[in-house]
Structure formats: C-alpha cells, structure tokens
Amino acid sequence: MTGRRKAVSDHKRELILDAARKVFEADGLEGASLRAIAGAAGYTPAALYFHFESKEAIYAEVLRDSLADLEQAVNRSVARTKTPVDRLRAAAMAFFRYYSDNPRDLDLGFYLFRGGMKPHGLGKERDDMLNAALESALRPIAEAALALGARREEARASMADIFAHAAGLLLLAHTGRIRMFGASALNLMERFVEGAILTLTAKQRG
Known part of the structure; x- marks a missing residue:
C-alpha cells in the first residue's frame, strides 16, 4: 500500500x-x-x-484508544513526581480523575457488565489485549509500591485494591448514588490512597 x-x-x-x-x-x-x-x-x-471484522472488533479498538489515553494521563502525572510516595499518589489519583472527567470512557470500560452480572467479553484475544492495556495504565501504582519496599504480590494487590476502590467510587459518583452518603467521591478516593500509602510505608519501617 x-x-x-x-x-x-x-x-x-x-x-x-x-x-x-x-x-x-x-x-x-x-x-x-x-x-x-x-x-x-x-x-x-x-x-x-x-x-x-465485527462490531466487537470495532469496540475493542475504541476501548484500546481510550485506555491509551488513560495511560498517557497517568504517565504525565507520574512524570512530575520525585518520590515513590508521590508517584503512587499521583498515579492513583490520575487514574481516578481521568474517569471522573471522562464518564463515557468509564462506561466503555464497563462493557463486561452489560446484560447483568454474567461473564461477557469480546473474545479471549481481545479481552487479553484490553486487560494488558489496563494493567499497563495501572502499572505505575505497582511500581511505586515496589519502590516503597512491597513484595511483588503485595504491590499487585495494592494496584488491584486501588483500581477496585476507584471503580466503585466512580460508579457511585456517575450514577448519583454517592449523594445518599453525603460524601465526595474525590475526597473518599484521596483518603483511601493516603491509607494505602500509610500501610505500605509502615511495613517498610517495620
């Protein structure tokens, strides 16, 4: 061509x-x-x-572009930091803020939940590719945890905890359910991240 x-x-x-x-x-x-x-x-x-070849292939490409934008947003935030603590905080909050500012991208990422709590996907190859793209965007969190002295499995657990907490808060925020708690999703996320940092640094001192 x-x-x-x-x-x-x-x-x-x-x-x-x-x-x-x-x-x-x-x-x-x-x-x-x-x-x-x-x-x-x-x-x-x-x-x-x-x-x-299919609408699933198109959807996977749209979501991959969204995840690439997410990764760039996280990396830009992390690039401005100097310490592992700052890197972890920046990566976690950049992840949260990206989806807070771009709710349609969050909706794209929740394609697995369409049709109820059943196992859905776009095919193993596409799902693996998208999972890898999401993990790449979250990796700075795990890398910062490792730099703080966490073992590899602990670092991955921290990454999963932060992802799960962010996803839950974003879902509450974008559906308006957060109002029933009289709380701010951003403030709750910041508090959770600071707690995660305290846990990691305490283990390092211990």
Whole structure:
C-alpha cells in the first residue's frame, strides 16, 4: 500500500472509530449494530468489513484508544513526581480523575457488565489485549509500591485494591448514588490512597 493510500485508509478508519464511539455511547455494545455505525460514519456496512471484522472488533479498538489515553494521563502525572510516595499518589489519583472527567470512557470500560452480572467479553484475544492495556495504565501504582519496599504480590494487590476502590467510587459518583452518603467521591478516593500509602510505608519501617 502506497503512502497516500495508507493515509486515506487510516483516515477512513478514524472516521469509523469516531462514529462507532458515538453509537456505542448511545446504544452500548449490545444495542449497537454495524449498520448504525456505518450510517454514522457515512459508509455502507460492507465498507466497514474492509477495516473491521465485527462490531466487537470495532469496540475493542475504541476501548484500546481510550485506555491509551488513560495511560498517557497517568504517565504525565507520574512524570512530575520525585518520590515513590508521590508517584503512587499521583498515579492513583490520575487514574481516578481521568474517569471522573471522562464518564463515557468509564462506561466503555464497563462493557463486561452489560446484560447483568454474567461473564461477557469480546473474545479471549481481545479481552487479553484490553486487560494488558489496563494493567499497563495501572502499572505505575505497582511500581511505586515496589519502590516503597512491597513484595511483588503485595504491590499487585495494592494496584488491584486501588483500581477496585476507584471503580466503585466512580460508579457511585456517575450514577448519583454517592449523594445518599453525603460524601465526595474525590475526597473518599484521596483518603483511601493516603491509607494505602500509610500501610505500605509502615511495613517498610517495620
């Protein structure tokens, strides 16, 4: 493929992904269709198959782009720090703030919960790829924990704890349920992160 043809193909691919994101935001993975995505992009459904084999493939690409933006946001925040404590705090809060500021990206990431609490996915290969992208965005948390003296399994547990706590608070915030507690999701997240830091540093001193 020549450089010009590749540029045209890449441009069409981006148009499809931009249109697909809007359709997925409105209808979710289950409600979306290739026909709707094609119409929003200004193409025929057949034209989509030149770039993507299925709507699941398109969804995976949209979510991968979102996770890449998340990772960049976390890395930018971490780059401004000097100590492991600051790195852990910055990474955890950057993760939280990214999804707090971009609720539609959070919704994209919760595709596994559509249709209830059942095991869903986009196929093993795509799920593995997306899980790896999410882990890469969260890795600075584990790396900071390691620098604070945590064992590898403890560092991964800290990463999982912070992810789970952030996801729960974000879900409460974006559904408005946080109001029943008269609390701020941001403040609760900050308190949790400071507690995690205290636990890690206490173990190091011990």
